[in-house]
Every structure is written in C-alpha cells, then in structure tokens.
Amino acid sequence: MTQPGDDGAAGQLDPAAGRGQPTLIAMQIVFTVLVLILAVALSGVVTRVSPVKLPLPIFQIALGAVLALPLFGLHVRFDPDVFLLLFIPPLLFADGWRIPKREFFRLGRPILALALGLVLFTVVGVGYFIHWLIPPISLPLAFALGAVLSPTDALAVSAIAGKGKLPPKLQHLLEGEALMNDASGLVAFKFAIAAALTGVFSIWDASFSFFVIAIGGLMVGAATAWGFSYARRQVLRWSGDEPAIQVALLLLTPFAAYLFAEHFELSGILSAVAAGITMTYTDSADNSSSATRLQTNSVWAMLEFIFNGMTFILLGLQLPSVIDLAHADAVAAGNVPVGYLFGYVVAITLTLIVLRFFWVWVTQHLRFFRRIVLGSAYRPINLWLVLATALAGVRGSITMAGVMAVPLVMNDGTPFPARDLMIFLATGVILTSLVIASIFLPMVLPKLPQPAENLQEKEERRARLLLAKSAVAAVEQAHDQMLHGLSEADAQLLEEVSGSLLSVYRARVDAESELADTNLRANRHRQFERELRLAAVTAERNEIYRLRETFQINDETFRALLRDLDLAENWVMSPLVSKH
Template sequence: MEIVFTVLILLLAVAASGVAARLAPFKLPLPLFQIGLGAVLALPLFGLRISFDPELFLLLFIPPLLFSDGWRIPKREFFRLSKPILALALGLVLFTVVGVGYFIHWMIPVISLPAAFALAAVLSPTDAVAVSSIVGKGRLPTTLQHVLEGEALMNDASGLVAFKFAIGAVLSGTFSLMDASLSFVLIAIGGIVVGLAVAWSFGLVRRKIIEWAGDEPGVQVVLLLLIPFAAYIFAEHFGLSGILSAVAAGMLMPYVETAGAESAATRMQGRSILMMLEFVFNGMSFLLLGLQLPGIVGLAHIDAQMAGNVPVWHLFAYIAAITAALIAMRFFWVWFNLRLKSFSSALRGRRSKQRALDVRLISITSLSGVRGAITLAAVMSIPLAMPNGSAFPARDLLIFLATGVILCSLLSGSFFLPWLLKGLQLDGEHQRQRAEEMRARARVSEAAVRGIENAHDKLSTQLDEADQALLTEVSGSLLATYRMRMDAESDSEETHRVANRFKQFERELRLEALRAERQELHRLRAQQEINDETFMSLINQIDMAETWLLGSLSSSN
C-alpha cells in the first residue's frame, strides 16, 4: 500500500504545484515550484522517501514524453530547419562533451577525464518544455522555438549515447573513437528504424481493429498509449537507442493514424490523455528531483572531501562555473555557426539573406539550453561499483554537480530570459503561419460550399416540391454561414470587418445558447426528470460544441 499512497501524494503534488505557480505573487517557472515542493515533501516533517530507480524512470517517464513531443512538433519546420537542429543536437553535444569535459577535469582534478566526459555528456540534453514554462507560450520567435524543440528531441539520444561510451571508458579504462563513432551511427539509425516500424505496425493494427470491430475509443486510446513503450523496449532490447525510437514513432504517428477512420471522440480522448500524461510525467520528474535534493545537499561535506578536501562553498562555485561554461560554449557555437554561414555565402559570391548577427538573439538561444529530467535520470544511472568491486570514483560528487547545474540553469533562464525577451520583435514566421492558416480556412470553406451544393443537387432530384423548398432553406442557411467564413479571410478590409463581426455575434449567441442548454440539463437531472446516462450523453455533446467554439475563437485571435 505504501507505493500506492506515494503515487497518490505525487499526483496531488503535481496538481498543487500547478495551482501554486498560478497563484504565486512572483513569476517563477513551474519546474522550480515542483522542485521546491519535492524538497519540502522530503523534509523530516513529511518524510516522503522514494528509492530512485533510473532504469525504471527512463522506461516509465521518458518514452511517452518524447513520443508526445515527436507527435506535436511541426514536421515541415523540423525538416526545413534540420541543419541548425543537427548542428545543436549533434555538433554542440560533441563540442560540449569535449570542451566542458576538459574544463571539469582541469577545475576538479579528482574527477578523471573519462568521468568528466561522462558528466559533460549527461549535461548535454536540453529541456524545451522547461524553457516554454519559463518564458510562456508564444514569447520566443517561432523559428527559434522550432529549433529548440527539435534540438531537445535529438540531443537526448546523442547525449545519452555519448554518456554510455564515457561510462564504458571509465569502467574498462579503454576508449576507441572509431568504434564509438561507428556504434553511435548504428545505434541511432537502428533506433529510428525500430521506432518507425513500431508506429507503422500499430497504425495497421488500429485500422484493422476498426474494420473488424468498429471504432471503440477506449481500445484505440489504450493501443496509442502502448506505442511509445513498445518502441522504447524493442529498441533497447536490440541494443539500439530507445529514445530515438520513441521520438521516431511519435513523428510518424500523424501519418499512420487511422486516416480519419477513427471517430472525433477517439481523437479528442487520445489528445487529452497524452496532454494529461505529459503534464503529470513532467511534473513528477521535477518532483523526484526535489525529493533527492535534501539528501544530495546533506552529503555536500562528503562531496567536498571527494573534491580534494575543499570548503563546501567551493562545490557551489563549481556548479556556477560549469553552468557558465555550458552557456558560454553554447553561445560560441551558435555565433560561430552563424559566422560560418555568412562566410560560406560570401565565398560563393552570394549575399547572405540573414540580418547582421544579433547578439541578443544568440544570448536567448544560449540561455534556452535548460537542463531537465533526462539529465537527472542519466546521472543517477551511474554504476555504484567498478568491475573489480571498488566504488565508482566520485559518483556522489558527479550527481551533486549535475543536480546543481539543473537548478542553476533553470534559475539563470528564469531571471535572464524574460529580461532579454522584453520588447523583442518576433520573426516573420508567425505572420506567415497566420497567413497560411487563413488560406487553409478559405480553401476548407470553399470545399464545404462545393460539397453542400453538390449534395443539394443530388437530393433535390429525389424529393417532392415541399421537401425541395425545405432543403433549399437549410442549404441556404449553411451556405450563408460558410460564405461569411470565406469573407472573414478576404483581402477587402470592409468585407473582412463585417464578416468578423458576424462571426463574433454568431459565436457569442451560440455560446449563450449552449450555457442555457447546460443549465437546463442540470435542472432536469436535479428534478429527477432525466437519469445520469442521459445527462452525460447530452452534456458531452454540449461540451464538445463549446470546445469547438472556444477553439475557433482563440485561433481567430
């Protein structure tokens, strides 16, 4: 029963952290509230203790989070921005492992060079969700947001693979760059192939189930939830990258879904459950970090002895120095790549289309390299002992430093990113996306008008005069609505204004009608005129209609 109570407490804490972040008089990102709440729960007053199993954490938490990120990320932008994404997810990871690894070994000589490389590798993965929590939705330039999301998807795998090789070098005392490079390529490509195969297979199974037994939302959603775990487990079983497998499965899912065969209820339930799991698992990962924090800080004096009998405050200076080194190397890498691009364009005799290097934007990119759950899980997976039975050298010190860097990166991002973003003019990608959406809305409305007209022509040949008049009245009403939507996307300012006012009045009246329907349903149930089954059936229809209306209102704004 203890594990059940622990899970319930963690779920309650995740919900409480969301409320606290909204009600707090000062603005702090949600992950910091969750870390703080976890640390409070670990105090003797509450005494919550959890034995942290990194392999279990990686299996339960990471696949659904990465699967959801892969599903949600805009695929067109991901492939269009593949060069900067790969430059950060692969090039920067290697640059960080080497540069920060040597820096850590130089600063703390008791940490061997392979162990320093392992710590640098585990600090390479970034957390785009934490960055969004810090700056808020829509605050970053759209292109930069896409790059950060793509980087976070890919550098989890590259950082963890580099971490495994570094740990292997510590345990064996040998390292071959050629073997490591070849293994990295095979592990990465193999993981992607497994993820694509699993997603395609599950999509095929789901379509067959709909053909044979109909669309049952519960069955479809359960199968959907199994996909990230299956992709991760299969890849890890064959010694491949389970993380890249989960990412690849998520990215393929929009293309291998049941091609519209599933019901709207299935789609809505699937998205809602994935969003809920993403919120809960992200929250629990930071709560677990907070729960480990008192114990890690409590052993600071032991870590200081490991670091060469230095004062305890030196440990916190080391954390600040490592965080600063990560930010500085990230800044240099982005700046160098932009300069290289300009230089390459000049050599080819082409004028670079990009504007002058924006130090402010590069600084925002540098501070957006916030560390999170992947770093925590990986560093906790460092072996306890060497092959000869002796303790792994400086293991607790490595965990202390990694945990401190996670917190320090969150704090530095929280303090400096909002300040750097003040008054920043967003790139033109947002306007282009808005124009693209307007064109799509107009095309969809045109298709709907053609569909109504064709259906009217087909039906009218089979009806008598009275029914034809009724059909004309209904189709006329629908056509007027769709044509007004088309006018709302018109280039004519006056036509656009009138159509938008029409849509606004229509939405407000429909919303008021739905609220009245809901109140009447509650009254009928309270007076026992309808049962709960009838109530739930009708209230779900009203909720879906209201969700659609509110969604169309937010998208038009």
C-alpha cells in the first residue's frame, strides 16, 4: 500500500544504502501501518471523551492532519490500484452482507431512483458545474469528480443522527442507496477516468459496456460467494468445527470476488457487493457453529472499524501536502488564490445538496401523481422529509477511497492533470458535508413524522414471543420422549431439570405478553435474574484470575475457563435476557 519517498512517505533512503535498504523500507512500511492502526484506536477514544460531539470521521481526519505535521512527519504515498483493492472490496462486501434484505427489495424503486438516477443526475449536474467553476478541470475530469462524489455514507448519517433517531423507512432507504450508489458511482468514475486517459468517449458504447460489466460483475460476485460457501461447508465436514479456518475463508471472499471480476474485465465493485448480498443466503444456520458466528462478527466489526478509520486518517495525512499541491495546480492553470479553493469546496457541497433536494422533490411528486392516477392511497409530500433526505447525503470513506485511486500518470507518462486538486476538493466536500449534516440534520429530524411504535421493535417482540413458545414446546416434547424407560430417580431428576428450564422460557413468554401486569412482573423477574447471573459470572471471573495468579491453574486452563465465562456473560447481556 505504501512506499517511502520524499514526495509523500517518511524517510527517503540513500540509494547507496545497499542490501539494508529493502529491510529499512519494509520496516518503515510496517511502522506506518502500526501507527495508522493506533491512530484509528485513539480516534475512537477521543470521540467518546471529547466534550464536543462530532462524527468520528471528522476526528479521524483531524488526527491524520496532526500526524502529518513536521513534529511527527508521517507521510504516505499511494499506489492507486493497490489502495482500491485493499479498501473497497471488504467495505462493500460488509455493506451488502449487513443490509436488511427484505427492506432492500421492498424499497427497490426509490433505492434505484437514488442509486442510479440520482448518481447520473449528480455526475452530469456537478460535472458541468465544476467545469464551469474551475475551468482548469476538464469536463471528463469534472465528470470523474462528480462520480466519485456520488456515493453516500449511511453509517456517518446514523452516527450524526443517533441510534434510532431516523424514521426506520428513511434509514433503510439511505442504507440501500449507500450500498448501490457506492457501486454505480465508482463504476461511473472508472468510465470517466478511462475517457480522460484515452480522450475517447461514446455514450452508447459506455451504456452497453456498463450493462455488460455490471451484470457480469453481479454474476461473478454471486458465483464466488456460492463457491466459497461450498468450500467452507466442505472444510467444516473434513476438519470439524474450527472457527479460525472458517473466518479466514470468509475474509478472502470479497477480495476473490473483486479480483475474479477484474480479471474478466467486469465490475469488481459490483462483484464485491453481490458477494456480500449472496453470502446471507448461502450461509444457512447449519453451516457454522455459534462460536464461528461470534468470531466472524467480531472480526468483521474490527476490520470495518479499522478500514473505515484508516481511509479517513489517510485522508487527513494528505491534507497539508494536498492543499499545497492543489494550490499549485490551480495557480499553474490560472493563478487562483488559495482562499478560492475553500470557496470551491463550499460551492460544490451546496450544489450537491441542492441537486439531491431537487431530485428527491421531483421523484416524490412523480410518485404522488402516479398514485392519484391509479387511485391508490397516498400521503401528502412532507418537505421536511425531503430536506432530511437531502442533508443525509453525507460523503464518506468510499468517496475517499475512490478519489485516492485517481491514476498518478496519463497513458503517455505525463502527470495526471489536476489530480491533487481533485483530491483536495473531494476531501473538502467530505468534511463540509459532515459538518453541515452535523449542524442541520438534528434540527430537521424532530420535524419528521415518527411512527407510534417502531416497527422493528414490534417485529422483534413478536419474534421473541414465537421463539420462546417454540422453545417451550420443544422442551416439553423432549421431556416426554426422554421419560420413557427412566428409573424413578432419573425421572424425578428430569422433572426438576425440565421444570427449571421451562420456567425460564415461560418467563420470556410472559415478558412479551400484552397484559401489563404479566409483562411487568416477568420483566422484573428477568431483571433480577440478569443481575444475579452477572454477579455470579463476575465472582467466577475474579476467582479464575486469582487461581492463575497463585499458579493453581496454567494459562491454557485459564483461557478455556475465561472463554466459557465470556460466552456466559454474552448470553446474560444478550437482548433475549436483558431486553426491557
């Protein structure tokens, strides 16, 4: 990913350093990666303890800029292709895997309107605006910048709004849009860059090529996910349940999907998205153990946090040099004062918001008139909802990863024109969109209609009730089957065990009851049980540490017992036990 050098990496080495030079370069790369991981971790701490509540990406960009100061002197130079391969596939794969599939397909039309229609509208509208505003940026490059600014970041919006503050339908719409426009925006970006490199562009050829590489990429991604799921099942059958092997194969899936598609000159971006969506359906409940699922979720949560954080910290690292180089680009092309560059950023960000507002407003009216013509039920258009949707178009890590993938040189070996200026503008738009959303979105959200009861919570409560009832029926059936042929003493013991277990599940049934008194008593019972279990687990954990410190057990026994207690505590803290 990185290379030391005086134009962007720390520690330019003397060519006469001999055989020690590769070792020193490797050590510097490893050191840089470790510093970046540490910076990601520190950004999470700073966000939690800071009295000023700002989105995590802003802290990460600021931290990257601090690391680039002469005091620290940390600089990184990118290979765009490696950067794109390293960051894009896992992030898109995770988005496709995580997104609620039912809501994604139910909201297919509005999602496609935003993820395809709005992307094209943004590329053309912002492209022409950028070319008019900054003539040194040619029209193909302006379209490329418009394309890379099209992807939105639903996670950043959730962080700004707060958990559960967005209406569920709007939240699902933004998540679906972010997933699809990541792919469509980056594919459009690659077409625009290709046009800038070759100087040739045909709308018909591009449309046909887009259709072929998009469909092909989706098919390759789905096939790759199915193939890796099959391989994981075979490994599970041959080697038994070994979570580490399963997780390792899963980690390879997004990169394999991306590389396979790119090898056949199809869309690796869409392939990674399709692999993530497909993985949900190919991984059935009997394919892996609970330990594998727990480890998989933990690993992916960590990787998402690190990869997202590193993109923003790397963005911050580029800020000082990018501002200077962007100014140099602008001065060379037209003697533009540096203050104008920041004005350009604000103008482009506001244009993106206005175009998004206009697109959502128009599509809402089209749906409104369509329902009138069809005689269907309709609701008046809520302008606050349109404004919230427009403000929620925050740019994030995908925009950052995309713009960093702009080639360093043209086909003839000359430097890529206005590359640093494009990176600066994209960086500025990310920051400005985050700040604008942080200020105004919390003001708009209270104006939005909120459902009387969160549909997800209602659905979750009903599902818990059905789960508890099915568990009661299964325990009763197993009890009756096990009772046959048992001695009187064993039958009495079985009765005690099943009675104790049934009381737990029946308490869960009562906790989801519609009767207020029954519900209240059951939840108080569950609260007492949870607190007592936590007290017991805490005491057990303290005793385990005491036994290790007094050398009564070795580290291997310590880890095995501690893992069991951690799983027990995780169960106690799970929603099934701690809800309400």
